[in-house]
Amino acid sequence: MLMRAVRYARYGGPEVLSVEPVPIPLPGPTQVRIRVAATSVNAADVNVRSGSVKLLSGRKFPKGTGIDAVGEIEAAGADVSSLSVGQRVWAVTCDGRAFGAALGSAAESAVFEASHVTPAPAGVDDLGAAATVMPATMAVRTLGGATRLLAGERVLVRGATGAVGAAVVQLANALGGHVVALASAANADLAQSLGAAEVFDYATTRPGDIRPVDVVVDTAGPGLLAWRRRLTPGGRMVSVVASPRALAGAAAGSVIGLISGSRVRTLVAQPPQEAIAEAARHVQEKSIRPVIDSVYPFEQAPAAHRAFEGGGLRGRVLLTP
Ligand SMILES: NC(=O)c1ccc[n+]([C@@H]2O[C@H](COP(=O)([O-])OP(=O)(O)OC[C@H]3O[C@@H](n4cnc5c(N)ncnc54)[C@H](OP(=O)(O)O)[C@@H]3O)[C@@H](O)[C@H]2O)c1
Structure with missing residues (x-):
């Protein structure tokens, strides 16, 4: 057949x-x-x-x-x-x-x-359902296990209006987080409608322009360390963008991706x-x-x-x- x-x-x-x-x-x-x-x-x-x-x-x-x-x-x-x-x-x-x-x-x-x-x-x-299966699963993984976002915390979402980012913004908002969104200027309205309290244009915003945050969820990739410096003491950061090492780990079937540096986690693995x-x-x-x-x-x-x-x-x- x-x-x-x-x-x-x-x-x-x-x-x-x-x-x-x-x-x-x-x-x-x-x-x-x-x-x-x-x-x-x-x-x-x-x-x-x-x-x-x-x-x-x-x-x-x-x-x-x-x-x-x-x-x-x-x-x-x-x-x-x-x-x-x-x-x-x-x-x-x-x-x-x-x-x-x-x-x-x-x-x-x-x-x-x-x-x-x-x-x-x-x-x-x-x-x-097809639009949410991967993004919502990644939102659960980034805000749950990886960073444990708490109500009232400030959470920066890089790539806030992409597929994964849009789900992360919504779940962070539902969990009581104060969402700071980095998105393109053209999509600022969407970031706001998803629940972001503050929206910044990623093309013109430098890390120093944003007040410190408790959690960073990155869906964009480059420049992670500069954003990591915006973390409060005890802050947590996760990226879902695969580095070559993390990709190799995922291909080899490893259970959890790479932890690069003490406070940036890369999630590239089969979700439970x-x-x-x-x-x-x-x-x-x-x-x-x-x-x-x-x-x-x-x-x-x-x-x-x-x-x-x-x-x-x-x-x-x-x-x-
Ligand atoms: N680990 C996993 O299992 C897993 C699962 C799913 C996805 N991912 C990864 O997650 C990433 C995002 O996936 P997606 O499906 O959400 O892709 P997407 O829909 O293309 O979203 C990426 C977003 O990032 C924005 N962006 C680009 N450059 C940026 C920058 N410098 N600063 C801030 N935002 C920026 C894009 O904005 P514009 O397009 O408006 O410029 C876009 O909204 C991909 O790298 C993918 O591989 C990983």
Whole structure:
């Protein structure tokens, strides 16, 4: 039996992506197969497709693309007991499989480890769920385990109107944090509407322009140490942007990413299932609402990747079958 899947046969620009007929994958004993309703474009997809992480992603082609999904379970492996066929779920994979592009959730069906899957939030449609599965999970991880944000603390979010940043701003606000957002000037209105108390233009703001903060959540990458100096004594900082070392750790399947320096953590690892489930609760309770930049059918995957790479997004870029 065949299905439609977004594939590519060489590294390159978005134009290498096309929809191909491929065999429907069979789940292994600990896996489930999801009938995909929607998936999103993540930096990992673009980095693998472009060849910029080819030391990790290798030379095996064709490759699929897509590391998260929302949909219905259509088959489950013999050892899966916590999930059942017909259940509406969401799933996210950030371990080595994401860099091998073996996952390929931009397809009519995709196989995930059952431990990467939880029930999808009720009362949120498939596009909304696909827009939040990765960002809300990262928000839980950065504000929960990694920095333990407390009510009343000042939290700086770098990249506040990107997909992950938008979820972090909302959850930080819901937890009682005072959110300081760094975003492009064009998206200042969005940062404010998500709950930021202060919004700064990242192009013109220097770290010294911002009063000290208790927590920094970085989704932008460069210049981490300058922002780290804005931490109060006892302040915590986490980045979700992968350094080469952290990427190598994730590809090797390490449980937690790198701790670089005493107070900057890089989170690049498979989120525990509890974090994915907690993300679903926050989305269901509407402490994190979907922020959708655009939606493309699989056939327009090149345009979706181009939009992601172009930047200036207001939330998530989605793909649908
Ligand atoms: N560790 C993990 O498992 C994991 C999971 C998901 C994502 N990530 C990482 O998280 C990062 C963000 O992902 P995303 O999907 O949210 O991407 P995104 O939607 O492109 O968001 C990135 C945001 O950063 C902003 N930005 C760019 N340069 C900046 C700067 N110098 N200062 C402040 N903000 C700046 C961008 O603004 P403009 O585009 O408006 O310029 C954009 O809003 C990526 O590096 C991705 O690899 C990691």
